[in-house]
Amino acid sequence: MKQEVVGLAKVMGKGVPAIFDSNTGHAREEEELYLVQAWVDGVNLQQYLKRPLSIEGALKFTLSLARIVERCHGSHVLHRDIKPENIIIDPSGELFLVDFGIAWLPPDDREGDHATRAGQELGNRFLRLPEMAAGQPRDDPRSDVTFVVGILFYLLTATYPRTLSFGGNGLPPHRHLREAFPVATRDDPRMLRLTSLFDVGFQFTPNFRFQSAGRLIERLEEILDPMPTESTAVMTTAIERYQEMMREHETAKRHTILMSMREAAVAFEQRIRTLAAAQHIEPIMMAGSPLRENDAWVTTIRFRQITGGTEVMAYQKVQLDGADVICTSRVDGTPCDYYRGPAADSLRLIEEVGRHSGAFFAMVLDAFVRKVASRRSFLKLIE
Incomplete structure (x- = not known):
């Protein structure tokens, strides 16, 4: 709980509930800890999403989330548990990222040894990432960025991506679960750009994913702009030539x-x-x-x-x-x-x-x- 309070204090601002009071910094050993936080009146994303959003709606929502994550990373805080249950939407449509319970903080901001025990896996069942497995460093900001890509997939399909690699062919979610996208989304010219975004964002190896929240934000903003008509034929040819997903090696x-x-x-x-x-x-x-x-x-x-x-x-x-x-x-x-x-x-x-x-x-x-x-x-x- 001390970790969570420190993390919340570092990233306080738009999209993260404010802290009003806490005794975690001065409580005695036997004293019960408390935290007073701003109340966010709303529902979580899982409750909010009844059906897939339009491409424009999903992109705007994901942009808001990506900017919150970018600010967290700028304060050297990694959330590590981004999923629909930890995103709240208030009645005005503003979203909040909550539950920093397993957030990573720089060593200087930690109190004592609060490391996850050896053998435990971090992350969530919304999207399991290989770098969150037991024995890995698990302090990579690119993991949060990949979770945000997973949220975009969820908004467009109302389906959990679950894993980066399905079956023996190692297909990523957007290719293995292609039918989960509504027909109107699949037929939209912007789907070509979305496919290329997912091709990067769902790479199994972090070194080939988006290297920062800022890079992902650039791509999201780009897709919101009209696609140049000259590129359609080139993109169609490229899709025909595109090879199977790159292997883990x-x-x-x-x-x-x-x-x-x-x-x-x-x-x-x-x-x-x-x-x-x-x-x-x-x-x-x-x-x-x-x-x-x-x-x-x-x-x-x-x-x-x-x-x-x-x-x-x-x-x-x-x-x-x-x-x-x-x-x-x-x-x-x-x-x-x-x-x-x-x-x-x-x-x-x-x-x-x-x-x-x-x-x-x-x-x-x-x-x-x-x-x-x-x-x-x-x-x-x-x-």
């Missing part, structure tokens, strides 16, 4: 990610060939393109104007950087860093690379215009 997952990066690089090359052919420009790729360079796939292209002979040099790089993938390009010396996102999100990677191919080729055409204009100016000068 790190090496296998790394290989899967590198292969999805290569698919994105190949898709980029194919798109560039199509664009170049329409403008009578010959793209000459480096042999073996895209070329593997450690954890990156590089496409080096020499564009040659078929009629005029003018040439432009360019390259595209898709690189693995820890838990993220970074995409960069350069045309005739002009650099462009255009995407950074979770490495496990191959759907989004292919979408962004496909979208950038048009902007990339526009830069190539601009480079041709500048070179031809410069050559004409030089010839006039000679004359």
